[in-house]
Amino acid sequence: AQTVTQSQPEMSVQEAETVxxxxxxxxxxxxxxxxxxxxxxxxxMILVIRQEAYKQQNATExxxxxxxxxxxKSFSLKISDSQLGDAAMYFCARASxxxxxxxxxxxxxxxxxx
Amino acid sequence: xxxxxxxxxTLVQPVGSPLSLECTVEGTSNxxxxxxxxxxxxxxxxxFYSVGIGQISSEVPxxxxxxRPQDRxxxxxxxxxxxxxxxxxxxxWSVxxxxxxxxxxxxxxxxx
Numbered sequence: 018a019q020t021v022t023q024s025q026p027e028m029s030v031q032e033a034e035t036v037x038x039x040x041x042x043x044x045x046x047x048x049x050x051x052x053x054x055x056x057x058x059x060x061x062m063i064l065v066i067r068q069e070a071y072k073q074q075n076a077t078e079x080x081x082x083x084x085x086x087x088x089x090k091s092f093s094l095k096i097s098d099s100q101l102g103d104a105a106m107y108f109c110a111r112a113s114x115x116x117x118x119x120x121x122x123x124x125x126x127x128x129x130x131x
Numbered sequence: 132x133x134x135x136x137x138x139x140x141t142l143v144q145p146v147g148s149p150l151s152l153e154c155t156v157e158g159t160s161n162x163x164x165x166x167x168x169x170x171x172x173x174x175x176x177x178x179f180y181s182v183g184i185g186q187i188s189s190e191v192p193x194x195x196x197x198x199r200p201q202d203r204x205x206x207x208x209x210x211x212x213x214x215x216x217x218x219x220x221x222x223x224w225s226v227x228x229x230x231x232x233x234x235x236x237x238x239x240x241x242x243x
Contacts, residue, residue, distance in 0.1 A: 050230040051152060060169075062234040069230075081172065108174060112230050116163045116188065118182045119223075121237075123174040 020042045021111050023122035028097045031130050037084075038094045038125045040109030047071075049113040051085065053094045056106040056124075065107070068092065096127075104129045134158060137235030139224045142243055150195075150209040152238050154222030157203065162224040164205040166197055169219040171238075181205060217242045 021042045042051070051128035053065040068076045068085050075083050080100075084093045096103055109122040132190035137154045139230045144150060167175040175192045187197050194213050199233055205222060209243055222235040 045198075052232075060237050062221065064232070067230065110175075112232075115163075116182050117225055117227075117230060118163075118165060118177055118180045118190075119167075119175075120177065121167075121175040124172075 019045065019111075019113070019120060021109055021120050021122040022127050023109055025125045027126045027128070028125070029128040029130055030096070031129055032099055032101060034099055035095060035126065038096075038107055038109075040094070040122055042090050042092060042109070042111045042120075042122075044090070044111060044113055046113045049111055050117075051083075051092045052110040052112065052119070053081070053083070053092075054108045054110060055103075056108060056119075058105075063107075066094065071075045097128050100127050101131060103127060120130070128129045135222060135224055135233050135235045137238060139238060141239045144240065145149055146214055146242055147211045150180065150207070150212050150240070152207040152218070152220055152222075153233055154205045154238075156205075156209075156224045156233075157201070159224070159226060160228055161202060164199060165223045165225075166205065166207050167221040167223065169221065171218070174220065179207070199232070214240045214242050215217050216240065 022119045049070045051068045055063045055065050066078045066081050082095045106124045108124050112118045112119050134157045165180045166178045169175045181199045195209050220238045225232045
């Protein structure tokens with residue numbers, strides 16, 4: 018099975034500091050997309066950032082950026098200037114297949130300390 | 132606007148009872164539709180996906196089934212619930228022209 022692995026079940030960061038969440042994935046396809054989703058206690062899935070595999074440039078969205086290493090199949094999320102509202106479960110996901118279905122990692126619970 | 136409706140939000144069902152969760156999409160045509168399940172403290176597991184009316188693909192053998200009777204309607208069912216069917220169920224859709232996904236608000240199912 019083609020998997021997505023998040024090796025950090027829990028992470029914590031001080032407010033205003035930077036934190037990096039790790040993700041590795043497995044795929045045999047050349048065309049795929051990668052995502053980071055945020056899930057707050059409401060359990061609503063919120064898109065944080067996405068990366069097209071064919072693009073070498075790392076995606077950036079305000080305080081969120083990724084380090085995409087295609088050869089290593091690594092896709093980490095960096096959160097800069099962490100805010101209390103960033104506290105949530107973060108999921109890495111890969112989209113591929115005929116229906117572009119998402120495969121999710123097991124998640125990283127991020128705590129932001131005041 | 133493009134929206135997704137999923138209901139009910141919360142459901143408590145006895146073991147052995149049937150299940151029907153419904154998801155409908157507005158503002159788009161011919162979407163890809165998905166059902167995911169999330170166990171407590173875990174990631175999302177893809178259960179079923181559909182690329183068209185009547186076309187259902189199953190990812191995990193289980194006690195559940197899915198149907199797509201209309202283009203923008205996706206139903207998750209069970210004839211007899213098991214305790215292990217408890218979890219948080221999320222419906223989602225995507226358009227075929229890009230990799231954008233919209234998730235419903237989820238159904239918390241507790242089987243007792």
